[in-house]
Amino acid sequence: MTYTAKYPEPYYRDMLGLPVLMLEHEAPEQFSLLLQQGFFMPVPRICSLREFLCELVGVCGVYTEKSLQTIFLDGSAVDDIDQAMIRPGCRLALSAAMPGLVGATMRRDGFLKRMREGISLSSRREEGSDIQQDASFRIQVRLYNAVGRDLAGLFLHHGIMVSSPDLAEFFKSRPDSFFRHLRSIRFQGTSLPVQQSGLDFSCLPQGDVVLRLAMELENRKQQSQL
Template identity: 80%
Template structure:
């Protein structure tokens, strides 16, 4: 199920003080492999998983209920996204329905969820402290299978944090078609021309980078 709603305004304005790489690409879903490997997302304050997905990232409505069939937060399976809390350092994985008995067992509110009670997220997580409530932080996110393809544009529109080495490795593995659909590149507001055989022109320093990818049809 492709996510078709208009993308919301990016909520992270300071980019965590990181160097910013801005791309315009016609097919953000081609970044899905990168998103499966894992990346970091900024979060302005402690919130529920639903608030993070819907109010911040923009994943709402039918897609949230019907297509996000498998969710893990800190290694625990999530059934209720209103009860799950996003707090500093947590790890979030989102997936469509997975095949077989294992997939059926991990599915949100599925018939076989009783079989995984030992790894299900407790309905009562620890309450956040006052010091946690109003500080910005980051979480690790992984997007798998169809969810990665469907939501790549939405997460990349908001912006993600990853290491420059992981990003360059991803670029080096891309076919010519990927670069033919890459319409513009800006690094720290400077326009660059990047082709598959000329990746050195990016000249991204070692360390972390804030990557944002826009696609004209959803802007």
């Protein structure tokens, strides 16, 4: 099932003050290998996983219930996204339904969940559940398999925080077809050449940057599908 809802406004315009690399790319799903490696997202407050997905990112409804079949929070399998809490520094992984007995075992609230009860979130002690967190914080997110493909556009539209070396390595490993879909690339408002050989990331700082996709192209495509 492909995610087809119209993209909402990015929930965080200022990504913790980091420099922004803005791309226009016609095929956001081609970023899915970057998304499986892990990236960071800002979160304004401690909230449930459902609130994070639906209210902040915009992943709601049928897609959440039918397609997000395998979820891990800090390595623990999640069954109830209302109970799972997004806290500072946590690691969230989202995946589609998986094959094999273990795939079925890991499935959200699946029939075989007892087989992995030792690593289920519900069986593990929630540490620091009473911590109050007023300041925003960041979490690590990994999007796997079909979920990475489906939600690439949405997450990139909001903007993801990645390290400059990882980003440079990702672009370096892209095939030519990736660059045929790249319409423009700007860093802090300054245009960079779009040819692969011409991509020069020497202007990027050594730390993290925000990668964001301008979604005018994508929103137009989605509107034509609806």
